Amino acid sequence: MYILIVEDSHTQAKALRDMLKRHGYETAIAKDGKKAFELIRVKKPALIISDVIMPVMDGYELCEILKKNPAYCNIPIILLTALSDSRDVAHALQAGADNFITKPYHEKYLIDRVKSMLSAPKRRTGADNTAKSIPYFHNGENYHIPADRMKTFDFLLSAYDTAIMQHAELQRAQEKLRISNENLSHLNQIISIGNKSDHPDVILSALLKKTVNLLGYQMGGIFSLTENYQSEEFRYLYGKNPKDTAVMQIFDPQDLRNLLVSDVFTSGNSVFMSPGPDNPKSADFIFRNPEICNATILPLVCDEKAVGGILLFNGRNHPVPDKERDFLETVCSEISTAVERAFLLKRLEIANNETNLYLDIMAHDINNANTGALGYLEILSGTLEGNEKKYAENSLASVNLSIDIITNVSTIRTLRERTTALRKVSMDAVIRMEISRYENAIFHYSGTDLMVLADDLIGQIFMNLVGNSVKFSAPNPEITITVEQNGPDVVVCVADNGPGIPDDMKPHIFDRFRKEGKRSGKGLGLFIVGSLVAEYHGSIWADDRVPGKPEDGAAIRFTLKAA
Secondary structure: OEEEEEOOOHHHHHHHHHHHHHOOOEEEEEOOHHHHHHHHHHOOOOEEEEEOOOOOOOHHHHHHHHHHOOOOOOOOEEEEEOOOOOHHHHHHHHHOOOEEEEOOOOHHHHHHHHHHHHHOOOOOOOHHHOOOEEEEEEOOEEEEEEOOHHHHHHHHHHHHHHHHHHHHHHHHHHHHHHHHHHHHHHHHHHHHHHOOOOOHHHHHHHHHHHHHHHOOOOEEEEEOOOOOOOOOOEEEEEEOOHHHHHHHOOOOHHHHOOHHHHHHHHHOOOEEEOOOOOOOHHHHHHHOOOOOOEEEEEEEEEOOEEEEEEEEEEOOOOOOOHHHHHHHHHHHHHHHHHHHHHHHHHHHHHHHHHHHHHHHHHHHHHHHHHHHHHHHHHHHHHHOOHHHHHHHHHHHHHHHHHHHHHHHHHHHHHHHHOOOOOEEEEHHHHHHHHHOOOOOOEEEOOOOOOEEEEOOOHHHHHHHHHHHHHHHHOOOOEEEEEEEEEOOEEEEEEEEOOOOOOOOOHHHOOOOOOOOOOOOOOOOHHHHHHHHHHHOOOOEEEEEEEOOEEEEEEEEEEEEEEO
16 A cells, blocks of 8 residues: 655654555655645555644645545545644644654554554545534634544544553653662662772672672672682672572582683673573583572673673572663673772782881881991091091981981871871970980070970971071071961971072972982972971971071971960
């Protein structure tokens, strides 16, 4: 049979044509009502399927023209409408349409409607009935509806079918949304566990338990997740009751080397199985256990290589649908990421521990060597004169520099690893302890009873600041230390009579590895000072001892929080 399609959208017209052709119908396409009328005059179709909204002549106008023409009034016409308004049905009835189909439509529904229209008894619905119409007022508009009870009944049934289909679509959409939200919630819970910084064993066992419980499995295990990715053994087992765990324990390393599991490693593809002839012989080792009705093997991939897997078992015969398989693979991907992250963190922890061990050994042994060299050099310096004494004193200074470097490195380590809370610290005790280390320097310090929030590392601030002042102000260092309260802050100033700090260097002297001057060592001292002040929630800056005269000496000022 020949069906005329009237549709201005080329894409929609072609889709409808292909749909009808699959069911054996001959078709032609017109892009508007005017072109359709021209084709109808050449060859009369058995049925017209027309869109409503079109240029030149729309579907309603085409329908009215045909139904008023005795030659064409008996051609059944189906209008395609979005049915966004109840007035669409009234307009279709008034135009004389025989039926309507809402967009978007399912293929089966449209073909069933086409077959129904083509097999229905022929009724004269055109020119004979134009005078027989019923006035009808709806939604602010007047309509003249043809008094054809069967046509009206067909329209009512079509509207009812459409309502049922839309309701079913809504239910399907709601169910799909519910499943998507549920899957998203499950995935977020799994990701949350994987993002923790716990030990890999804790993370992986928690991931397995969460996966089994959330996805409705009875039991499961994770295998081949050793640190070197070589061992084929279960590392983590979980079952919802003791019997499940016992079932999991029968899958020893020998079983996991079978061809089925090897293929998972090689291909990196997931495997979903239920008992039956379709499963390979290599799956018998799973279904020999009567407690298992279906199984899922998911590969765990790290560095683009399958290094392990998740084995999930169900105690009920419930095949895994395709949509659930996709979600399982997404879950597996997230667990693989968590596995990779967990082992990277573990390796990082091991590397950090080894580094700290080496640093501890070096610091301990070098300090022991420095202590011995310092004692001998001090004795030697006291017995020598002239250049020999100068050489001994230079060696003594180098050993002291080595001690300072080791102390600074240890301070940085402690600063990075410290977990202690800040507490009240007496400024006076810390300052006087540092002053006592220098017998050949003149100090101007009147004492203070102020307390600040700090910890045991606060001494490193004064050790570095006073040490720099003594070094740069030699041979006659004169150092002034003041401590004053300014609201919630305690302001400290350490000033000296050295060469001062040029203005262009002042903003940068607390940068890491920035040398303080020509006599500087490794440039860590002021970086440590700045870091500690920041840790104590204070601020620090470089200044002049005499304002506006950097050549008359430097002043380092910083604030700490008053206790």
